[in-house]
Amino acid sequence: AQTVTQSQPEMSVQEAETVTLSCTYDTSESDYYLFWYKQPPSRQMILVIRQEAYKQQNATENRFSVNFQKAAKSFSLKISDSQLGDAAMYFCAYRSLLRSNRSGYALNFGKGTSLLVTP
Amino acid sequence: DGGITQSPKYLFRKEGQNVTLSCEQNLNHDAMYWYRQDPGQGLRLIYYSQIVNDFQKGDIAEGYSVSREKKESFPLTVTSAQKNPTAFYLCASSSHGTPGGYTFGSGTRLTVV
Numbered sequence: 001a002q003t004v005t006q007s008q009p010e011m012s013v014q015e016a017e018t019v020t021l022s023c024t025y026d027t028s029e030s031d032y033y034l035f036w037y038k039q040p041p042s043r044q045m046i047l048v049i050r051q052e053a054y055k056q057q058n059a060t061e062n063r064f065s066v067n068f069q070k071a072a073k074s075f076s077l078k079i080s081d082s083q084l085g086d087a088a089m090y091f092c093a094y095r096s097l098l099r100s101n102r103s104g105y106a107l108n109f110g111k112g113t114s115l116l117v118t119p
Numbered sequence: 120d121g122g123i124t125q126s127p128k129y130l131f132r133k134e135g136q137n138v139t140l141s142c143e144q145n146l147n148h149d150a151m152y153w154y155r156q157d158p159g160q161g162l163r164l165i166y167y168s169q170i171v172n173d174f175q176k177g178d179i180a181e182g183y184s185v186s187r188e189k190k191e192s193f194p195l196t197v198t199s200a201q202k203n204p205t206a207f208y209l210c211a212s213s214s215h216g217t218p219g220g221y222t223f224g225s226g227t228r229l230t231v232v
Contacts, residue, residue: 006161043207043225043226044223045211047221091161091162104150105150105169105213105215106150108164109154109162109163112161
């Protein structure tokens with residue numbers, strides 16, 4: 001089974017600064033999807049960004065971008081110009097493309113990183 | 120508007136009782152999933168279903184049961200065999216045709232009293 005590791009339980013950033021959240025994963029598959037989800041205090045899961053493994057270009061969504069290093073199995077999230085509303089739990093997730101995969105199409109999540117944004 | 124509805128938002132259970140958490144979607148999604156969330160543990164997969172009348176165990180299925188009689192519905196029963204059921208439960212759905220299109224419900228907080 002694929003494992004997803006987020007080595008930073010907590011991170012802190014000042015408003016308007018940049019922060020990078022780390023994520024590594026383990027897989028023997030060559031094609032897959034990677035995601036970053038945000039969970040604010042409301043606990044609603046919000047998709048931040050998605051990356052297809054076959055695409056070499058790093059995904060970008062406004063202030064959010066990823067550094068996808070396929071060979072190193074690393075998928076970090078960079079948040080630029082941090083805002084108070086960015087404070088939340090951030091989860092990295094892996095999705096297989098194989099329906100026969102042990103977890104089917106389910107997302108495998110890391111344990112999360114709690115991001116604190118200070119004024 | 121399409122989405123996933125989980126109910127109830129809060130649920131209290133006495134020890135030894137079975138309880139059922141509801142999850143309904145009107146997105147015409149093929150697959151549905153149940154996750155459990157505990158502090159410091161992330162989201163762990165309990166059960167998933169890729170088509171109607173079929174479901175598979177996830178990583179922590181012991182003490183739980185599900186059914187998928189309709190495409191729209193995927194209820195989760197927390198049985199008395201579940202030793203530590205107090206947790207936040209999230210339901211999600213996705214379409215096989217759009218790998219990025221996961222939709223999550225707003226969750227149910229289950230507390231054993």
